[in-house]
Amino acid sequence: MNKTLPPHDEKTIISTSRLTKAFGNLVAVNDLNLEVQRGDVFGFLGPNGSGKTTTIRMLLGLIRPSAGRALLFGMDTAYQLPEILQRIGAIVEMPIFYPYLSGRDNLRVIAANSGMVLGKANEARISEILDIVELRTYEKLAYRKYSLGMKQRLGIAAALLNDPELVMLDEPTNGLDPAGVIEIRRLIQRLASLGKTVFLSSHILSEVQQVCNRVAILRKGNLVKLGAVEDLLRTDEEIEVRMNDTIQTEQALALLQELRGGAINWLTDVRIDQNKRNQSIIKLAAPNDRSAEVNQLLAQHQLYAAEIHPREGSLEEVFLQLVAPSSAAGPYIGGTMAGSNETSTAATALKGDQK
Numbered sequence: 093m094n095k096t097l098p099p100h101d102e103k104t105i106i107s108t109s110r111l112t113k114a115f116g117n118l119v120a121v122n123d124l125n126l127e128v129q130r131g132d133v134f135g136f137l138g139p140n141g142s143g144k145t146t147t148i149r150m151l152l153g154l155i156r157p158s159a160g161r162a163l164l165f166g167m168d169t170a171y172q173l174p175e176i177l178q179r180i181g182a183i184v185e186m187p188i189f190y191p192y193l194s195g196r197d198n199l200r201v202i203a204a205n206s207g208m209v210l211g212k213a214n215e216a217r218i219s220e221i222l223d224i225v226e227l228r229t230y231e232k233l234a235y236r237k238y239s240l241g242m243k244q245r246l247g248i249a250a251a252l253l254n255d256p257e258l259v260m261l262d263e264p265t266n267g268l269d270p271a272g273v274i275e276i277r278r279l280i281q282r283l284a285s286l287g288k289t290v291f292l293s294s295h296i297l298s299e300v301q302q303v304c305n306r307v308a309i310l311r312k313g314n315l316v317k318l319g320a321v322e323d324l325l326r327t328d329e330e331i332e333v334r335m336n337d338t339i340q341t342e343q344a345l346a347l348l349q350e351l352r353g354g355a356i357n358w359l360t361d362v363r364i365d366q367n368k369r370n371q372s373i374i375k376l377a378a379p380n381d382r383s384a385e386v387n388q389l390l391a392q393h394q395l396y397a398a399e400i401h402p403r404e405g406s407l408e409e410v411f412l413q414l415v416a417p418s419s420a421a422g423p424y425i426g427g428t429m430a431g432s433n434e435t436s437t438a439a440t441a442l443k444g445d446q447k
């Protein structure tokens with residue numbers, strides 16, 4: 093491997109080039125090129141077995157890449173791992189805590205084991221972290237009495253002890269109830285507001301949509317999408333139009349199809365569908381902020397819409413399009429998502445990939 097590094101741009105926190113990991117004949121991660129910038133809350137998405145944990149393990153130096161390289165803070169994981177790890181707080185698996193010790197005492201033990209001298213300054217740091225993870229009220233409670241969400245947050249607290257620049261969380265909401273999921277979401281937002289870069293692997297797309305600014309989507313070890321959440325959602329925006337009767341629907345459909353791609357370049361697709369009440373709906377692939385214009389266009393042709401709804405894009409739908417059976421080669425086999433009680437459509441989709 094070539095030791096010569098390109099000049100490091102302080103803004104780039106993670107950069108992988110052609111990162112690959114094979115386990116025998118199975119290529120778990122294939123030719124992955126990722127970039128995470130300082131201040132990003134980066135969502136790392138993919139169905140079970142798509143290579144997320146393998147990638148995180150390579151980034152943390154827990155396993156060696158078969159090919160390619162990973163740079164963190166401009167340093168190569170192959171040569172400068174100790175320096176890199178000092179700047180990262182990560183939870184890949186739940187850390188082991190002493191069940192009979194309180195949350196604060198557990199953090200004290202971890203701080204002492206990691207070489208922090210227990211003094212006033214560190215007590216203040218532990219208090220600060222307990223505030224960040226919203227466990228200050230429960231700091232004296234024995235760990236064994238913590239709920240799963242509290243345990244997960246204490247794990248994140250432990251990862252924050254060394255005041256890392258980058259926080260890596262592998263499926264932090266697995267197994268949590270909705271309240272626990274919301275608490276983790278708040279925590280991630282708080283970390284972002286404190287200037288931390290967050291790398292979050294998750295299967296809960298609505299959560300990722302709410303907290304992440306950028307995402308990468310993996311399928312069978314291959315990167316199928318990388319970009320700003322806002323841009324991805326924009327590509328999935330639709331305007332739904334319902335007319336008063338069948339004749340008007342047909343006329344509006346014909347008009348909009350004629351205008352599509354010609355006079356109106358922002359209208360990329362026009363199709364007819366049915367809503368839940370079995371009414372015909374015209375669906376336009378167009379930016380939400382064009383709704384008033386659509387209304388006006390129809391009215392100019394004496395076509396008056398009964399309803400016009402801009403429909404926001406959802407990461408779930410973008411994801412489904414990218415990882416659905418038709419979107420990539422190979423079978424799509426349903427299964428059970430290990431370690432999760434998530435039951436949404438997205439989760440069902442995420443169950444899909446074959447290990």
Ligand SMILES: Nc1ncnc2c1ncn2[C@@H]1O[C@H](COP(=O)(O)OP(=O)(O)OP(=O)(O)O)[C@@H](O)[C@H]1O
Binds near residue numbers: 447
């Ligand atoms: N140590 C290993 N030996 C052999 N195969 C492995 C090993 N670790 C992972 N794999 C395989 O590599 C592929 C990617 O697994 P990985 O755990 O990275 O996926 P993931 O996206 O994190 O999935 P999950 O959401 O289930 O954790 C899977 O097919 C998995 O079975």
